[in-house]
Amino acid sequence: MNNPQQLALNFDREPETLSIAAGVCSAADSPDVLAEEPSRLATVNAHGQEYEGVEIDRNGFLLCPQTDAQGRNTPIPYELKVSAKARQVYLRVEPGRGLQVTIPRRYPKRSIPALVESQRNWLTEALVDLDNKTPAIYRQWPPPQLHLQARDSMVNVHYRRIASSMTKAYSKWASPTELLLDVDITNKPLVAKCIARALREPAYDLLGPWLDGCSIRSQLQFKRLVIRGQRTVWGSYSSSGTLSLNYKLLFLEPELVDYVLLHELAHIRHLDHSAAFWEFLEALKPNALELDQLLKESGHQVPPWLELAASV
Numbered sequence: 001m002n003n004p005q006q007l008a009l010n011f012d013r014e015p016e017t018l019s020i021a022a023g024v025c026s027a028a029d030s031p032d033v034l035a036e037e038p039s040r041l042a043t044v045n046a047h048g049q050e051y052e053g054v055e056i057d058r059n060g061f062l063l064c065p066q067t068d069a070q071g072r073n074t075p076i077p078y079e080l081k082v083s084a085k086a087r088q089v090y091l092r093v094e095p096g097r098g099l100q101v102t103i104p105r106r107y108p109k110r111s112i113p114a115l116v117e118s119q120r121n122w123l124t125e126a127l128v129d130l131d132n133k134t135p136a137i138y139r140q141w142p143p144p145q146l147h148l149q150a151r152d153s154m155v156n157v158h159y160r161r162i163a164s165s166m167t168k169a170y171s172k173w174a175s176p177t178e179l180l181l182d183v184d185i186t187n188k189p190l191v192a193k194c195i196a197r198a199l200r201e202p203a204y205d206l207l208g209p210w211l212d213g214c215s216i217r218s219q220l221q222f223k224r225l226v227i228r229g230q231r232t233v234w235g236s237y238s239s240s241g242t243l244s245l246n247y248k249l250l251f252l253e254p255e256l257v258d259y260v261l262l263h264e265l266a267h268i269r270h271l272d273h274s275a276a277f278w279e280f281l282e283a284l285k286p287n288a289l290e291l292d293q294l295l296k297e298s299g300h301q302v303p304p305w306l307e308l309a310a311s312v
Contacts, residue, residue: 054142054185056140056141056142058139058140059140060139061139061140061188062131062139063098063127063130063304064124064131065120065123075113075117078100079097079098080103081101084104084105086103087104091116093123095299096304096307099123101116134304135301138304141188141305142157142159143157143191144156144157145157146251147251148202148250149251149253150257155177156177157179159185160180166183167190169184169193170183171195171198188305189309191305192305192307196247196306196309197309199250200227203249207227207249207261210258210261211243211245218262220266221268222237222243222268223240223241225243226242227244227245227247228246228247229246229306229310230246235261236264237268239271245264248306251303252298252302253301256295256298259288259292259295260295262281262284263281263292266284
């Protein structure tokens with residue numbers, strides 16, 4: 001977080017990226033509101049034709065402020081959080097979620113729109129920067145494809161419209177590269193939640209055997225693997241022997257996935273990030289520091305709209 005600026009504001013201009021954290025696993029995901037219902041999806045043919053016909057907006061997921069028909073600026077949308085711990089107003093731009101505004105309990109909410117407008121220039125710059133870093137495939141809505149680099153495959157996503165009043169969504173894998181969804185496509189958090197939930201299965205299938213192989217190579221034994229959807233870490237290891245991996249690793253290059261797995265296994269020997277840890281990890285995975293830096297720069301490979309899944 002940068003130093004406080006005018007009006008007692010703190011600005012975090014850098015987009016949030018995922019990074020590795022060791023120690024106790026982060027909090028569990030919110031309860032799923034989604035459910036699979038195979039019987040409803042079983043009638044689709046091999047090409048998902050029953051699910052075709054949904055129009056894809058090539059710029060349907062952009063964070064930058066838009067203009068109206070007369071070319072005038074529209075208000076910058078934001079999510080508001082009231083915090084008992086906050087002592088000042090925080091404006092933060094996050095991938096997939098856009099502008100996040102945190103205020104103290106007694107701060108007047110009616111003042112926020114004017115405050116946000118007064119910071120339009122840098123906010124617009126930050127939001128445009130996030131959009132520019134987002135691959136074109138993930139600016140489209142609803143998402144037509146998912147590039148799972150870890151397993152070198154492109155997944156086609158097919159949709160069948162359901163009523164906007166529906167608060168649940170249904171998913172089914174027709175094949176390893178064809179994902180079928182029954183979902184209200186106008187409900188972006190619900191679409192994100194549905195896709196996130198569907199990705200847990202291929203994440204287990206890929207990362208489980210991969211981790212076992214890394215465990216054998218390194219002669220480091222863990223007790224349990226958990227696949228989760230953490231917002232700020234790729235993986236974690238707890239002293240109880242549980243190793244948690246993020247399903248979003250599916251979107252990374254294999255070399256980086258291999259690095260994350262060995263990084264977490266190395267915490268079995270060293271639960272910190274001391275010099276001894278890095279020396280040990282370097283023996284397991286040469287060029288570990290270089291790979292760690294690449295990992296910090298790889299957040300844009302993950303669809304930013306997956307961040308919305310936690311809000312459902």
